[in-house]
Structure formats: structure tokens, C-alpha cells
Amino acid sequence: MKLKRINILGLQETHMTTQHLATVHTLYERRLQVYNSPDPDNASASAGVAFAIDKSTTRTDKTQFIELVPGRAALLVIQWRENTTTTILNTYAPNSPNDHPAFWQAVQDALEAHNIRTIDFMLGDFNLVEDEIDRTPPHPDRQTAVDALRNFRATFQLQDTWRHDNINYRLFTYRTVRNDNVIQSRLDRIYTSATTARNIYEWDHIIGYIPSDHDMITVRYAPSDATTTGPGRWTMPLHLLTNAAFLRDVKDAGRKLEANIAETIPARTPEHNAQTLWATFKATIRTLAKKHAALTKGRMSQKIKSLTAALDASPRSSRTK
Template identity: 30%
Template sequence: MLFDEKIGALVVGETHLSAAQADEIQEALGKRMDIYHSPNPDNPSTRGVAIVLNREITNTKGVKVWYLKPGRAILAVLPWHGRRTHTVLGVYAPAESMEENKKFWDELYDMWMTMDLPVPNSFKGDLNLAEEPIDRMPHRKDQEAAVAALARFKRLLGLEDGWRKVNPDTKEYTYASPHNTLSRIDRIYVPSSDLKHYRDWSISDAAGGLTDHRLVSVIVKAPGAPFIGKGRFTIPVFLLRDKKFLEFTSMVGADLEEKIANSPEDAKAIQNGFKAFKDCIRDFARVRSKIAIGALEQKKRKLQQQRKEVLN
């Protein structure tokens, strides 16, 4: 998921990993990613929070990390564009009781009041707390003391719920409990003053069956950074196993070989023919890729739309 979705920094809660297991993952995938893991010291098979960096698209040199609360909170300053940095706070808040949840936010508040900690540019994770009734289905209020403690911590850092700011009335949820209730307990908070630099807020099913939580994501752009588009079209890998695409490619390729054989001395004609061959394959790949995945994608989008209509 980290690589397929091109995620630069991923916060993972409820990792259920020991330090040794996290080291094994780092050793196996260290060329592609870095994992900063904070396990539960009493029982590594429970709790745990990690920040995972995609080395293919993220600068991972000189990362500074604070392990604030073992298994619960981790802070990392990431090198970004030029001399800029991006500070990430990852949390997995207590779910045992609202009293423990409140205590967690109070302790984080005290840390920022007494320690020389940088203000996060993004604060994300599983908060095990909904701030508003709309974020639960059926609608209900969470314990006011816990909500107030989180609100106080947010005010101290000047952060707000970016997804809710962009979608003020939308009902969307990140977790479905075994008791058939829904909640939006996974959130990303960003500085209110920098909200304009965050775009494409999303709650998606990209995580698939890897977790019982849905993925919350956002794209952040450095102020003054040049616009970077989607890049050039590339032929999807699955088309290399598509019978119709392979038959078409073989046919067009055979035509090109025949033209080359008939005019071996005309270098310009050969180059023009090769370019026309590539353009033809590219155009066919665009059309064929939409047809090949069309039925599945249409079914997926239809189900997603039905879910939105039911919720809203």
C-alpha cells in the first residue's frame, strides 16, 4: 500500500509489533522504506504506533525522532523541500476508557508545555475519540471531558481537523465495529494557517484487507514549490497479460518489421515508422486499459456511491 498509493509518510497505529519484529521489517525492506516504531513495552503484541517513510519519494536523511509515549505517541521531524522540514505527530490513543483517553491528551499537552518540542505540521492517527455526534453512526456524543482535553491540546498547537473543514456536512467513517456501529476516529490535523497547502483530502479503502480501518490521506505542498503534474502515461503492467493487447501489439509490430525490411536504407522512414508504432501502441493501451478494468472499477464506484447515499 505504501508504494502502490505513493504515500510519503504513513502513521500506523495498533501495530502489534515487538522491537525485534520491527527491526526484521526494516532489514527486509530497508532499501525502500524506513520504519520508526514505538512498541508497547509491557506487551508488544498490543498497542504500538509507527511512522513509516517511503524512501522512494521521501527524503529520509537526518530524520529526528521523539518517542513521547511508548506504544502511544511518536514525533518525527522530516527533511522536506530545501531547508524546510515537516513535523509529524503519530498517535494511537487509548480505547480502554474515556478516562484513559482524556489522560492521554492531558499528558501530551503537558509535554508541549514543559519540553522543547516542535509544533507538528500534521498530527494523525487513531484517536479512539469522535469530537462531534456526526462522526459516529448512530450519532452520539463522546465523553465531554475527553473531547475537551483533545480540544485544549489542538488549541495549544493551532491545529484543526482538515478533512472536516473541507467536508463540513459529509458523513464518512473510518472504522466499523463488530457491533455494527461506524465512527470517524482516524483523523489528520493540520495548522489552521497552512490549510491552503493541503489538498485532496480522502477517506478510502486503499488499505483493503490489511486493516479494519480505512485510510485517511492528504497531499501537502510546500509553499512556493513548483507544480508537479501526474507525469507521462505508462502502459499498465496488467496489459502485458491481456490477450487482445498482445495480439494488437504483435500485429502492429509485424507491420513495422515488414516496412523496415522493404526500405532498409531509408533511416528517416524507419525512425518515423518506429515513432508511429509507439504512438499507436500507447493510444491502444489507453483505450484497452479502460475497457479491461472498466467493469470492476464501475462496480467499485457504484458501491462507493451507494454507501455515500446511504450515509448522507
């Protein structure tokens, strides 16, 4: 979460017991707040949904966590500011298509019982796709299961925003091998309300550090009344401290500074003195740092581009057009 700057992480199939949750809080109490809804019958081996919140970036003092369907659906209400809340529904739908209609009805009933009328985000592992484009080989899922999800989405006015923005693009988050054939699908999705969709950006999917047959979907969200943050003050990238070419240029500029300061000792003027020369030297260092940082960034970008192309071309890739 720290590396990818994730503020709120929704997890499914956690298999987390009460003891596991206590251990997590003991180890990461200063950094994380974790809410877990375990499977009521077999918490350590079945289902489970959870939220993990980065306490260093997200306020948790007025957070509300509601279990809707134990082990399968939970709601998180985050209060960003005094009058601004965001509601996130985390779901882990049943594996069997026959169970989907009853599951979505149970989630809706629980939301209505808690007087929840609006959902900003619905995320999770839905264990089905709504369109054939989201499977390879393409094939439709059980229509009754798809209809149950669509009816729920219509009730709460939720849309597949990523698909709206990428009508013909194929992206898969789950993969398995059956009879020597690779099966891929976009089971993991994030739905949003139409209002929320105007404030989200930078969709991405990540191959997790923990081995899994699912990838993680991420998106950034900025509430309409979020505080505006400026560009900040420029600082020199620390990696330049080991850049031989940059250090060589700095040494050359330093030797020139020493010689110029020596010339001012017998003939100092308001325009030509150690202070003005030092200011010029600092400006020179800044210019050199930006120049070498740009060169390094270009090389890194090219390396990332080539690695991404290699990843896309590999059988493990989930990104195809």
C-alpha cells in the first residue's frame, strides 16, 4: 500500500479469523486500520471481505464499517471532511451462478435495512462478467446471474466506468489453465456512481506481490471539494548523488566558483562578490540537476516501456487488445 500509494484497499477471499485480525493490528497498528467480515461458518478457509486503510493518509476517526452479508459483502463509509462522505461496497460474489440472485437480493435488503440509498463505489470479485468481451475464449455467463447484478446496479445507479471509457479494450484480471488452455476473464471490477465517475482518473491494474491468480484493480479519486495542492518546491532527485556525469559537472562548476571568488578578494564590488557568485553557483547546480535528471528519466522511461512490451507479449499477460 505504501509503495503504490493506496489509501483504501478492498480485499476479497481473505480467510481471516478474529485472531488473524488481532495479529495484523498488533504488527501494523501505527500504519493500518483493517476491517474484516469473516465467513461465519469457516473463517480460515472460506470467503471473507475486508478493507485496509492507510492511517497516515486517510482519516479513520469517523469511519463506519457495516457487515451486510458476512464474509461476502461489507460497506465502508469514509468521512473525508465534515460534510463529505464516500460509501464503498466491497463484494465477493458466490462461485455458483445459481446463488447470485439470492446474494444480490440479500445485499440490497441489508442496505435498505441500514437506510443506505447511495453507493459511490462498488468493488470486488464478482465471479462473472456481464459481456463476452471480458472473457477469453469469449462466452456469455448465466443470464439469471448477470440479470441479478444488473438489477442491483440499476437500483443503486452504478456503472462500469472503466468499460465506458474503454469500449473496445480487453483487460483480464483473472487467469487459470484448463485442459492446457489459458482461461482469462475480468472478474475483478470497480463500479461507480455517475457523480463519482467525474472525479476519478488513472485506472490501472497491478500484478500483486503475493502470488495470486487475480490482479488488483486501482483507480484514483479526488472529491469535488478536495483541497487544492500546488506543485510544491523543487528538490534535487537523490539518485543524482551517485550520477558520475552530474558529479563531474558539479566539480567543474565548483572549481570555477573558487577561482572567481579568489578574484574578488582584492577587488570586491556590489555586483561581483562571493555572495553573488555563490547565488549563481546554486542556480547552475539546479540547472545541471534538471538536465541530468531529464536524461536519466528518459532512459528509465525507455526501460519501463521495453519491459512493459515484454510483459504484454508474455503468456502471463492479462492485457490484450
